[in-house]
Amino acid sequence: MTDKDFHFLVESAGMAPSSDNTQPWTFSPGPDFIDVYMVRDRLLAIDVLDMYSFISIGAAIENMILAAGIRGLECRPDFSPADALDQKNDSSQSLIPVARLHFTPADSVSAYPAVTFSERHTDRRKFSTRVLPDSMIKELSGAAAGSGTAVHWIRDIDTRKQLVGIDSVFSSILLSHPPLFDGLFNTVKFSRRKLLSDGWGMDIKSLDLPFPAAIALRIFGSRSLGRIIARWGVGPLVAKGLSERLSFCGALCLVTAPGRSRRAFLEAGRTMQSVWLKATELGLSVHPYGVITQYLHMAELEPWRFTREAVATIKDAKPHFSGLFGCPETRHPVMILRLGYGTGRQRSRLTVRFPPEKIMTAVP
Structure with missing residues (x-):
């Protein structure tokens, strides 16, 4: 080499x-x-x-x-x-x-x-609701590279809407609990200069947030805004608006792993990426969703991060969630990909990356 x-x-x-x-x-x-x-x-x-x-x-x-x-x-x-x-x-x-x-x-x-x-890039905008054909789903599924992993699909609109309901509940838990809200936005960079200086993190413009939400984040910061949302009880309303994007797609792909080992997660990452790259080759837009899958694990392994009511809500939702994807409950969900035909609008802003020299390390 x-x-x-x-x-x-x-x-x-x-x-x-x-x-x-x-x-x-x-x-x-x-x-x-x-x-x-x-x-x-x-x-x-x-x-x-x-x-x-x-x-x-x-x-x-x-x-x-x-x-x-x-x-x-x-x-x-x-x-x-x-x-x-x-x-x-x-x-x-x-x-x-x-x-x-x-x-x-x-x-x-x-x-x-x-x-x-x-x-390949993340596109958080709404996609066409035209359902992806069987031939394309087969090609995407065949691209999955990770050992022991599996992909499961939702395509019909009614089932997508049911998933929107689950995601809305989970996102409401996130928005109504300030520590979780702050954890979500602690990597956001509010200026391009700061992003370029650090070389990592999320450009607030890349999130494609509604203009009022972006301004509120800039003014109050994630911690203060999270407390405001929780105090005024508007989390469910905001969550519903954010979750509706899940219905604007041609298919939803759930990546699952056989266990919770580090190896299983690495293999799941390979599968996610191989499906995403194939979707890029096919001219599709892709948006990863992680709130549902993260909270299903967290409610079981780190329940202290939630209220008791939230833990019960999350655990009660798992059988319904698995059923929507036709996924055995013995599988461990790790990531949802929203895929679809782009609407022709400007795609989401590309993220800043470290140059190769910054991610090369000489380790004795």
């Missing part, structure tokens, strides 16, 4: 999506391998088992695997470092080892279009 190979692989990995654009990864080269680390300083404030950070890194690894083929290399991921974390997680580590990727010469060079990495 040459220096040019390593640079291309890291550049490709860095284009992967990450929760709140935290980009919680860094990469260290070896003679024929790359070690993948999670950066503790860029983990989400509220993320049970660091699930979304591992999913994000899994997406970056999937990009790297595909990019390796373009360079005439074959990549074999080894997730045993992540397995070790399930046994003992050293909270003192600033860089947490999660995987080693081994590279060998491939028999041929992949024709995968590298431009797909940069063309």
Whole structure:
């Protein structure tokens, strides 16, 4: 593996999506391998088992695997470092080892279009409600790359509306509980200058918030605005408006994992990314949704973050949620993707990313 190979692989990995654009990864080269680390300083404030950070890194690894083929290399991921974390997680580590990727010469060079990495983006706008055809669902499902993972689909409008109802309830819990609200927006950057300076986090303009909501966030900040919403009891009304986007799509895809191990989350990230990239190739818009899946895990593993009433509400909703997707309750839901045909309006603003040199690390 040459220096040019390593640079291309890291550049490709860095284009992967990450929760709140935290980009919680860094990469260290070896003679024929790359070690993948999670950066503790860029983990989400509220993320049970660091699930979304591992999913994000899994997406970056999937990009790297595909990019390796373009360079005439074959990549074999080894997730045993992540397995070790399930046994003992050293909270003192600033860089947490999660995987080693081994590279060998491939028999041929992949024709995968590298431009797909940069063309993939999050689109939070409303999509056409035209249902995606069976042939497209089959192609998207066939792209799922993660071992042990599965994808489940909702397409008909009535079922989508039922999911809107569940998401509205969960989002209302979020908006009515200030600590959760503050955790949601603690990575938001209110100026382009601050975003460019830090190199990570969410540009408030990329959220496509209604103009009054964006102004209120700028004026009050997330903590104060969360308390205002909770005090005036308008959380359910705001939540309903935000959740309605779930009905504006051609299909909803649920990614599930066989368990809650770090390896399972990494594989789920690979599946999410491979489906997303295929959707990009097919000209579809994609928007990831994580509130429902996050809260289902959190209510079980970290119930102290909610009120008792909220915990009961979330747990009671799980069978209905699983039933909508035709998903066995033994599976662990980790991410919802909203997919559809774009409406021709301007797409969501692209996020700022670290340059490759900033996510390369020399680790002894």
